[in-house]
Amino acid sequence: xxxxxxxxxxxxxxxxxxxxxxxxxxxxxxxxxxxxxxxxxxxxxxxxxxxxxxxxxxxxxxxxxxxxxxxxxxxxxxxxxxxxxxxxxxxxxxxxxxxxxxxxxxxxxxxxxxxxxxxxxxxxxxxxxxxxxxxxxxxxxxxxxxxxxxxxxxxxxxxxxxxxxxxxxxxxxxxxxxxxxxxxxxxxxxxxxxxxxxxxxxxxxxxxxxxxxxxxxxxxxxxxxxxxxxxxxxxxxxxxxxxxxxxxxxxxxxxxxxxxxxxxxxxxxxxxxxxxxxxxxxxxxxxxxxxxxxxxxxxxxxxxxxxxxxxxxxxxxxxxxxxxxxxxxxxxxxxxxxxxxxxxxxxxxxxxxxxxxxxxxxxxxxxxxxxxxxxxxxxxxxxxxxxxxxxxxxxxxxxxxxxxxxxxxxxxxxxxxxxxxxxxxxxxxxxxxxxxxxxxxxxxxxxxxxxxxxxxxxxxxxxxxxxxxxxxxxxxxx
Amino acid sequence: xxxxxxxxxxxxxxxxxxxxxxxxxxxxxxxxxxxxxxxxxxxxxxxxxxxxxxxxxxxxxxxxxxxxxxxxxxxxxxxxxxxxxxxxxxxxxxxxxxxxxxxxxxxxxxxxxxxxxxxxxxxxxxxxxxxxxxxxxxxxxxxxxxxxxxxxxxxxxxxxxxxxxxxxxxxxxxxxxxxxxxxxxxxxxxxxxxxxxxxxxxxxxxxxxxxxxxxxxxxxxxxxxxxxxxxxxxxxxxxxxxxxxxxxxxxxxxxxxxxxxxxxxxxxxxxxxxxxxxxxxxxxxxxxxxxxxxxxxxxxxxxxxxxxxxxxxxxxxxxxxxxxxxxxxxxxxxxxxxxxxxxxxxxxxxxxxxxxxxxxxxxxxxxxxxxxxxxxxxxxxxxxxxxxxxxxxxxxxxxxxxxxxxxxxxxxxxxxxxxxxxxxxxxxxxxxxxxxxxxxxxxxxxxxxxxxxxxxxxxxxxxxxxxxxxxxxxxxxxxxxxxxxxxxxxxxxxxxxxxxxxxxxxxxxxxxxx
Numbered sequence: 001x002x003x004x005x006x007x008x009x010x011x012x013x014x015x016x017x018x019x020x021x022x023x024x025x026x027x028x029x030x031x032x033x034x035x036x037x038x039x040x041x042x043x044x045x046x047x048x049x050x051x052x053x054x055x056x057x058x059x060x061x062x063x064x065x066x067x068x069x070x071x072x073x074x075x076x077x078x079x080x081x082x083x084x085x086x087x088x089x090x091x092x093x094x095x096x097x098x099x100x101x102x103x104x105x106x107x108x109x110x111x112x113x114x115x116x117x118x119x120x121x122x123x124x125x126x127x128x129x130x131x132x133x134x135x136x137x138x139x140x141x142x143x144x145x146x147x148x149x150x151x152x153x154x155x156x157x158x159x160x161x162x163x164x165x166x167x168x169x170x171x172x173x174x175x176x177x178x179x180x181x182x183x184x185x186x187x188x189x190x191x192x193x194x195x196x197x198x199x200x201x202x203x204x205x206x207x208x209x210x211x212x213x214x215x216x217x218x219x220x221x222x223x224x225x226x227x228x229x230x231x232x233x234x235x236x237x238x239x240x241x242x243x244x245x246x247x248x249x250x251x252x253x254x255x256x257x258x259x260x261x262x263x264x265x266x267x268x269x270x271x272x273x274x275x276x277x278x279x280x281x282x283x284x285x286x287x288x289x290x291x292x293x294x295x296x297x298x299x300x301x302x303x304x305x306x307x308x309x310x311x312x313x314x315x316x317x318x319x320x321x322x323x324x325x326x327x328x329x330x331x332x333x334x335x336x337x338x339x340x341x342x343x344x345x346x347x348x349x350x351x352x353x354x355x356x357x358x359x360x361x362x363x364x365x366x367x368x369x370x371x372x373x374x375x376x377x378x379x380x381x382x383x384x385x386x387x388x389x390x391x392x393x394x395x396x397x398x399x400x401x402x403x404x405x406x407x408x409x410x411x412x413x414x415x416x417x418x419x420x421x422x423x424x425x426x427x428x429x430x431x432x433x434x435x436x437x438x439x440x441x442x443x444x445x446x447x448x449x450x451x452x453x454x455x456x457x458x459x460x461x462x463x464x465x466x467x468x469x470x471x472x473x474x475x476x477x478x
Numbered sequence: 479x480x481x482x483x484x485x486x487x488x489x490x491x492x493x494x495x496x497x498x499x500x501x502x503x504x505x506x507x508x509x510x511x512x513x514x515x516x517x518x519x520x521x522x523x524x525x526x527x528x529x530x531x532x533x534x535x536x537x538x539x540x541x542x543x544x545x546x547x548x549x550x551x552x553x554x555x556x557x558x559x560x561x562x563x564x565x566x567x568x569x570x571x572x573x574x575x576x577x578x579x580x581x582x583x584x585x586x587x588x589x590x591x592x593x594x595x596x597x598x599x600x601x602x603x604x605x606x607x608x609x610x611x612x613x614x615x616x617x618x619x620x621x622x623x624x625x626x627x628x629x630x631x632x633x634x635x636x637x638x639x640x641x642x643x644x645x646x647x648x649x650x651x652x653x654x655x656x657x658x659x660x661x662x663x664x665x666x667x668x669x670x671x672x673x674x675x676x677x678x679x680x681x682x683x684x685x686x687x688x689x690x691x692x693x694x695x696x697x698x699x700x701x702x703x704x705x706x707x708x709x710x711x712x713x714x715x716x717x718x719x720x721x722x723x724x725x726x727x728x729x730x731x732x733x734x735x736x737x738x739x740x741x742x743x744x745x746x747x748x749x750x751x752x753x754x755x756x757x758x759x760x761x762x763x764x765x766x767x768x769x770x771x772x773x774x775x776x777x778x779x780x781x782x783x784x785x786x787x788x789x790x791x792x793x794x795x796x797x798x799x800x801x802x803x804x805x806x807x808x809x810x811x812x813x814x815x816x817x818x819x820x821x822x823x824x825x826x827x828x829x830x831x832x833x834x835x836x837x838x839x840x841x842x843x844x845x846x847x848x849x850x851x852x853x854x855x856x857x858x859x860x861x862x863x864x865x866x867x868x869x870x871x872x873x874x875x876x877x878x879x880x881x882x883x884x885x886x887x888x889x890x891x892x893x894x895x896x897x898x899x900x901x902x903x904x905x906x907x908x909x910x911x912x913x914x915x916x917x918x919x920x921x922x923x924x925x926x927x928x929x930x931x932x933x934x935x936x937x938x939x940x941x942x943x944x945x946x947x948x949x950x951x952x953x954x955x956x957x958x959x960x961x962x963x964x965x966x967x968x969x970x971x972x973x974x975x976x977x978x979x980x981x982x983x984x985x986x987x988x989x990x991x992x
Contacts, residue, residue, distance in 0.1 A: 315559075318559075372632075377628060377632055378624070378625035378626075378628045378629060379625055379629065383625070383628070384557075387621070387665075388560070390665065390669055391560065391669055391672070391673070394666070394669035394672075394673050395669075395673045399666055399670055399697075402665070402666045403662065403663065403701075406661075406662030406663075406665045406666060407659055407662045409658075409662065410655055410658040410662055413654070413658060414651070414655055417635060417651065417654070420635075420636075421639060421647065424636055424639070424640060425636075425639045425640055425647060459555075459556050459557045459558075462557060462559070463557065463558065463559055466559040467559075470559070
């Protein structure tokens, strides 16, 4: 029963795989609807079972408040990713170079990756933790290369090689931990772990691998090329779900296993956070391609999230989960507009967005709201999310980091304003009319934009996260 | 919903109403905006009257209090887990600032009657911006304050970028980024105060019950003062101001120089000095030096300008220096002067920028040397210009005189925690700027309006239209009212300033009342 969301997702994947064999090309659009239905049911089951905790298989698979929230985050990310993929897969994109083939396999593989993410937050064992992580990543290699052109293939290859390297690091690190403790259960490891030089080696290797997932500087090198080459919906998925998975992995390892040592991690984490947000922001300034640009923007966002780990306050947990929720919706709102625009025009350069506010004011408004929220402009939800994270860092005494982060938000505003300037101030391209909008994308853009606006104003969302997760990590720290 | 929430909400609702109108009907849009802001003016008058009714019996008590007492408070929990609430209220200082803003936005809408390009977006952004300004002046929860603060700053980018003139994109970006870096420092200060207090609330009146540790005060005060100072054009962080004002369209310059720059002085007084009095004592003299440079630098800068807008922008830097100078003086007279100067300069500079916009709309040049003899063709505008100019050089009878004399007296009595000779020398230096102001104002006015008509095309120009007369008339009347009957303003603010002074002295008003 506790595994219901995972079972629904995997079940849907198999149903899709077999349906795909028996239907004609004309009937293929049904696959997208089927995927959305499955994910919707899974999300519904998560919401239905939400704050209850429990375990299965002798504690190998367990759920608690934080696990449910992460599952909900992954499923929201999955639903929106599917929604922005549908037009590309059903051939509704005007620009031929954007189109994607084989919808059946695409959805199936995406769902497998998603099920890996769902298992990740529930696993309580080193082995299942590692397996679920690979289940997230390996399907993504294939999805990255889905377009089968030069740049997409190159992105896929890079991702495979670097991803395998990071997995190897993680495996080595986890192996060392097992060697030190003789346990594979995460909480037992936490209880018997003693400081030793080998532990530091293990921690360094695990950090590198988690950093790879979360695109923490200096482990971020793969992100820009992979994000640019991948099909745009997959870029969107990588930038949110893969990051949320990295964060979930950090929750598992840093809180559950290394909870006692959390206070010693504050300074290194603060330095990682500072490097990540600063480098991500500064490099984003010079980008011309909108997907590369979003890659660096996503890198800098990861830096902000890390601030939630500072100190030993238990308020970091709800702050990070809420920020992730906000970030997923905001980033996907931005990507939905990017997909919409490139579907119809094939344009992906920042300078090609010029005059969008004159030809399609609502589309431009949606993108502006999403970008302002990413920059942390009130009253949008991105501001509220960042404010809570900054508050954690301030509480832990890292005033220099808060200053740096707040200044970084201003730098990020500079480059987000570059797009807004193209849309609002520059004249439109000669002969451009309004961008045609398809119903699925219109709905996606509309809903995500509304969510971005209300999440920070209506307190219910944050207060619910807070009430359910604030005491979650207290057992791990004593 | 109480009066104050309506004051914040009304411009926003007007913006929503404007959004509903199709863009082709731009004449209707400006009527809606005028009606909305006119209604706001009436609502402000009602609120002021209500405030006066409630507060006047208690003013004597307020003067000895260590805590600001708020009136017409509306309060409910927003994010209770962090102690964030929706808390709006008003005291005399806030009330005066709301009156100022309400007048300026009304005059600003009247002065923007001829914005024909993308009218709808223009008014939506302008009204959104002013919603933020009212929010800042009325909110007493630091989170809410910060939220409105940024809402007030950001629309400026598009307003200048789209409807501006000259190097507008550069100016817009410079202005936005500098102001937001300033707000980054404010945010750091707020969070540090919140966590240090241990009260688990962002309520300003409750945070003011704590005496903060000296080390926090020592670093957080300059962070906050500089953060607000960026918006208040504190030297050397004023460089966004001349470019921004010169590039902005008329109503935006009016609102920005008239009201937004006051957010800086307001925040510095209300939050930096009030919450961190010991930090203020440590840093008072330092900031007094900076603001003296401000005052002199601005006025000398204005002498050198050839463009009317740059001319006024530099004079604004100088006049906003008076505001921060008064705040840094750390005594009652200085604070009163600072608040009066905020009001006075707001109205005066609003009038200046409105007039420049109107003149530019006719002559299509802002270069001083290309104009001449305009008084013959546009007497209304010329007379208004003279009044603004004379008010700015501190002629008795206008509000500028009252404000500046308070500020200088405050500076001369000096910061009680600093060397009194130093503050007196600084005050004397700052007073010199009045002479410089007289030079540039009189010379500029003479060049533009007196003498022979330079260009025969000017002879075909017309005087102010009806809406322009309303716009300038309202502002001139306000200047004269504040100059001739200043006690209305002083009574309004004095009782609300006393808690800030009392907190500096840590006693209930038993010290000298200068």
